[in-house]
Amino acid sequence: MTSAASDPTFHRLLATHPNLHYDNKQGxxxxxxxxxxxAEHYGTPSWVISADTLRQRAHNMQAAFKERGLSMGYHFAVKAQDHQACLSVLAQCGFGADVVSGGELKRALTAGMKARHIVFSGIGKTDDELTYAIQQNIGQINIESIEELTRINHLAETLQQRVRVAFRVNPDIDAQTHSKITTGRAEDKFGIAYNLIPALYRRTQQEMKGVELVGLAVHLGSQMxxxxxxxxxxxxxxxxxKTLRADGLSVTDIDCGGGLGIAYRGEDAPPPALWAKVIAETLGGLDVHLHIEPGRWLAAPAGVLLARVINVKEAARRFVIIxxxxxxxxxxxxxxxxHGILPLHAPPTDTLEERVDVVGPICESSDIFARQRTLPPLKKGDLIALLDAGAYGTVMSSTYNSRPFAAQIMISNGQEAVIRKRQTLDELLAQDVVPSWLARP
Structure with missing residues (x-):
């Protein structure tokens, strides 16, 4: 986390989040x-996700590609936000899914996404997951290794089916993002090395009867x-x-992956129109079916995490504990x-802001949301929102320190509904099974 000097101001955060504003009475x-x-009714912490923002961003992305004359396949990256309510909203907008596990595949299908609009990626697909995907006749499986190709061909032949696949290419490109979310370098675990593709492509199309190799896929990283x-x-x-076609091989589909970033901190983030422009100029003239796999760009601004201040601790620094x-x-x-942080009640215009560390209650020194963040004064009981939490938020939650899962609420057009109730401590403890042969004290 970088210094407070370059943080966006209170008003700048609002200006860059058009779905947020302050009402004089309601906050x-x-x-x-x-x-x-x-927050008062459902308690804190609670996740709030706006179906309206999710829907609007989906339409905005589709419009950007339509303006370039590109007919795209849209596959939402379920790893970013996997709740069936959110998937249902996107399915209604014409999106399919990009999944990376059998569980995500099941979620997408249950949410109403058509099997033919689902792409299965990921380097660790088990035989059971691949069998399930083949039986569901999903749209495409992205092959991440030669070993996986051999396995899926054998499984498909055993099931007497033929499955559509694409080779995920590792192009050895640095995505210029955080090292933990870049995926297209040679040393990353994803995809098949670029130089191995031509020979493997020919052998697959000529010799493997269980797969229909339709093209290529690439995903360079996240938050680009x-x-x-x-x-x-x-x-x-x-x-x-062009190399493959010159060798007489058929290429009909290109999966362009995802990774489009957002302006968490006021960064100069590229809009979908720029992404569409790049795809049109590089791949648009190849006479192929094009697909994209957006996740964060769609979901992150649609969600916030609500929290309450437990205490304010004066020490070497001023700690706001939530x-x-x-x-x-x-x-x-x-x-x-x-992540941007805003109080739920607007401070007076003449309020002097202060620098604080916003921290959580977990017994880990890394449980910090903001270091020396400039914020309006906060006191015990005040409510705040952590912004842009709709992607990689709920899906990565845990019950560490025996803290139950938070509630999730969806809002849309003035309506609200709990889409995942707050877990109770009794429900959390009920997951534990003590062996009958273990004597209790």
Whole structure:
């Protein structure tokens, strides 16, 4: 986490989040719904996700590609936000799913996403997961290794089916993002090395009867904020398509992956229009079916995490201790990620701000949401919102320190509903089974 000097101001945060504004009486509003009453009624910590923001961003992304004359397949990256209510919203917008486990595949299907609109990625697909995907006749499986290709071909032949696959290419491109979320370098665990593709492609199309190899896939990383890596990666894919076709091989589909970043901290984040422009200029003339796998860009701004101040501790620093912890939102502890923080009640205009560390209750030194953040004065009982928490928030939550899962609430057009109730301590403890042969004290 970087210094407070470059943090966006209170007013700048609002300006960069058009779905948020302050009402003089009700405080912080998200798409017309006051957040403080939700925190009071449902308790804290609580996640709030706006179906309206999710829906609007989905339409905005589709419009950007339509303006470029591109007919795209849209597959939401379920790893970013896997709740069936959110998946249902996106399915209604015409999105399919990009899944990385059998569990995510089941979630997508249960939420109403069509099997033919689902792509299965990930390096560790088990035989059971692959069998399930083949039996469901999903749209495509992205092959991550030669070994996986052999396994899936054998499974498909055993099931007497033929499955559509694409080779995920590792183009050895640095995505210029955090090292823990870049996926397209040679040393990363993802994909098949670029130079191995031509020979493997020919052998697969000529010899393997259980798979229908339709094309290539690439995913360079997450939270990408620069045009250059996208362009460089797609140019390499375009070169590879031309090489394969020159060898008489058929390439009909390109999965362009995802990774488009957002402005958590006021960064100069590229809009979908730029992504569409790069894809159009590098891959648009190849006469292939194009697919993308957005996740964070769609979901992150649609969600906030509500929390209450437990205490304010005066020590070497001023610590604002809240009831949400790294068990709820782990991104700051894991990636040093920055999330905007706003009080739910607007401070007076003449309020003097102060620098504080905003920390959680977990017994780990890494349970910190903000270091020396400039905020309006906060006291015990005050409510805050951590912004841009709709992606990689709830999906990465845990019950560390025996803290039950927080409630999740969806809002839309003035309506609200609990989409996952708060876990009780009794429900958490009920997951434990003590062997009958173990005597209790």
């Amino acid at each position: 912080l509003m998200m798409d017309g719904t006051a957040l403080a009453p939700l 904020l620069a045009e250059a890596p996208f362009r460089k990666g797609y140019e390499r894919i375009a070169e590879l398509v 009831d949400a912890g790294m068990n709820d939102l782990v991104r700051p502890a894991m990636y040093d990620s920055w």
